[in-house]
Amino acid sequence: MTSIALISTRHEYHALFAIYVPIAAGVFVVIVVVILSAVLRYRRREPTAVSRRSEHNPLEAGYAALLTATVAFLLYLTFTAEHRVDTVSLRQTPAVTVDVTGAKWEWEFRYPRYGIVQRSGTVGRQPLVVPADRPIRFNLSAQDVIHAFWVNELRFKRDLIPGKTQQVILTFTRIGLFRGQCAEFCGLRHSEMVFNVRVLTPARFTQWAASGGRQGV
Numbered sequence: 344m345t346s347i348a349l350i351s352t353r354h355e356y357h358a359l360f361a362i363y364v365p366i367a368a369g370v371f372v373v374i375v376v377v378i379l380s381a382v383l384r385y386r387r388r389e390p391t392a393v394s395r396r397s398e399h400n401p402l403e404a405g406y407a408a409l410l411t412a413t414v415a416f417l418l419y420l421t422f423t424a425e426h427r428v429d430t431v432s433l434r435q436t437p438a439v440t441v442d443v444t445g446a447k448w449e450w451e452f453r454y455p456r457y458g459i460v461q462r463s464g465t466v467g468r469q470p471l472v473v474p475a476d477r478p479i480r481f482n483l484s485a486q487d488v489i490h491a492f493w494v495n496e497l498r499f500k501r502d503l504i505p506g507k508t509q510q511v512i513l514t515f516t517r518i519g520l521f522r523g524q525c526a527e528f529c530g531l532r533h534s535e536m537v538f539n540v541r542v543l544t545p546a547r548f549t550q551w552a553a554s555g556g557r558q559g560v
C-alpha cells in the first residue's frame with residue numbers, strides 16, 4: 344500500500360459544505376434584514392423633500408471589497424480541495440483500474456486487468472464492482488455526447504467529454520450498494536442512465552475478479 348493517506352472525496356465535500364452553508368445563510372439573513380428594514384422605513388407616506396444624496400462611495404467600496412474577499416476565500420478553499428483530489432490522489436498506487444465509458448444511454452465499466460466488462464443498461468443492469476478502502480483509478484470518457492459520472496456516495500461528479508480521457512483516483516470506504524447516474528442531460532433516455540455501485544471487501548472483490556465477474560455479487 345502507499346504511504347499517502349487515502350483521499351476521501353466525501354470528507355472534502357462535507358468540509359466545504361460546512362463552510363459554504365453558514366456563509367450562504369449569513370448572506371440570506373443580511374438580505375432579508377436589509378429588504379425588510381427598507382420596506383418598513385420607506386413605506387408609502389406623505390411626500391417630503393427628496394434626498395439629494397445618490398451614492399455613498401466608502402460604503403459601496405467596502406461592500407465590494409467584502410464580496411470580493413468572500414468569493415476569493417471560497418474559491419481558494421474549493422480549488423485547494425480539488426487539487427487534493429485530482430493531483431495528490433493521483434500519486435496513490437491504484438489497486439484496480441476501471442475504464443468508464445458513458446454512451447447513449449448506458450455505462451460501460453471495463454476492467455482491463457481481469458478482462459471483465461460490465462454494462463449498466465441492456466444486459467441486466469450489471470453494477471460497477473469495486474473493493475472498499477483501496478484506491479481505484481477511473482479512466483473516464485464518453486463515446487458520443489457529454490455525460491456526467493455522478494456517484495453520490497463519494498460526493499463525486501465529473502463531466503465526461505467525448506474524445507478526452509480523464510483520470511481520477513477515488514476510494515470507497517463503505518461496503519454496500521450505492522446508486523450512480525448520469526448528471527448531464529444527454530438525450531431522451533438520460534433519466535434511465537443509472538447504475539449501481541457494489542462495494543465489496545477486498546477479499547470478496549478478488550474472488551469476484553478471479554471468477555471473471557461470473558460469481559454473482
Ligand SMILES: [Cu+2]
Nearest residue numbers: 525527529533
Ligand atoms: Cu445523461
